[in-house]
Amino acid sequence: MTIEVPYNHNRLLEEMVKKLNNNKEIQEYWRCSNIMTLDRMGYNDHGPIHVRIVANIALKILRILIKNKIKPSVVKNYKLSNDDSEVIVVLAMALHDVGNVVKRENHEEISAHVALNFLQRFLPDNDKKVIYISEILHAIVSHHEQTKPQTVEAGVVRIADALDMAQGRARIPFSSGVVNIHSVSALSIDKVEILEGKEKPVLIKIRMSNSAGIFQIDNLLRGRIQNSGLEDYIQVVAEVTGEKEKKIIHEFKI
Numbered sequence: 001m002t003i004e005v006p007y008n009h010n011r012l013l014e015e016m017v018k019k020l021n022n023n024k025e026i027q028e029y030w031r032c033s034n035i036m037t038l039d040r041m042g043y044n045d046h047g048p049i050h051v052r053i054v055a056n057i058a059l060k061i062l063r064i065l066i067k068n069k070i071k072p073s074v075v076k077n078y079k080l081s082n083d084d085s086e087v088i089v090v091l092a093m094a095l096h097d098v099g100n101v102v103k104r105e106n107h108e109e110i111s112a113h114v115a116l117n118f119l120q121r122f123l124p125d126n127d128k129k130v131i132y133i134s135e136i137l138h139a140i141v142s143h144h145e146q147t148k149p150q151t152v153e154a155g156v157v158r159i160a161d162a163l164d165m166a167q168g169r170a171r172i173p174f175s176s177g178v179v180n181i182h183s184v185s186a187l188s189i190d191k192v193e194i195l196e197g198k199e200k201p202v203l204i205k206i207r208m209s210n211s212a213g214i215f216q217i218d219n220l221l222r223g224r225i226q227n228s229g230l231e232d233y234i235q236v237v238a239e240v241t242g243e244k245e246k247k248i249i250h251e252f253k254i
Helices: 011-021 024-040 048-067 073-078 082-095 107-122 129-141 152-162 171-175 181-187 213-225
Strands: 189-196 202-208 234-242 245-252
Touching (some): 024 107, 048 152, 048 202, 073 082, 073 129, 073 152, 082 129, 129 152, 152 213, 213 234
């Protein structure tokens, strides 16, 4: 399974993604992550499909922020380029869940250890290498609620990870007999769109077949956006479009 993202003339991003797709080690980490979370624990996918989805979501969010004059942290603090910021976000998305190969609890900290070892060998030896590693590791450890992101890139990674909730992403735990509010709620999410907003730079539109999806948004997405550092730039709107439930839910308050 390969990652596919729009490069938008970012040659550095294209080079790194192609290198990732040809790297057997990271491919095995993705496979092992899924064996642990999917096969053994009954969780949803944490492998290459998840990586592809969240990498694309993260790039969309980051590019909208940049278009709206919000500087990535590596541009502000290190005078790197927007292209560098995109690469950091995609590499963080590629590595944020690899700690699941060891255990689910505190997997983000384990992911950082695994990622450090991998990145030291994967990244080219140049003046940006240590900056890349530092920023990627920070994004990885702060993609869950326990650690507050201190960079734009980390905030983007944190939010994008929570937006992999569209139709089918919870079907495995649901079909295996885990029928509870978590699985039913996740199954209610039909579509997630990332758009440029009018009131705030980023508009997240979530379409649900059933209002049970609100539980998914309230318990997963809200916590990721809060204290992400990007709260002021994100607007969430949810719509219920099921045959028996056709109504608009007003802007979801963060």
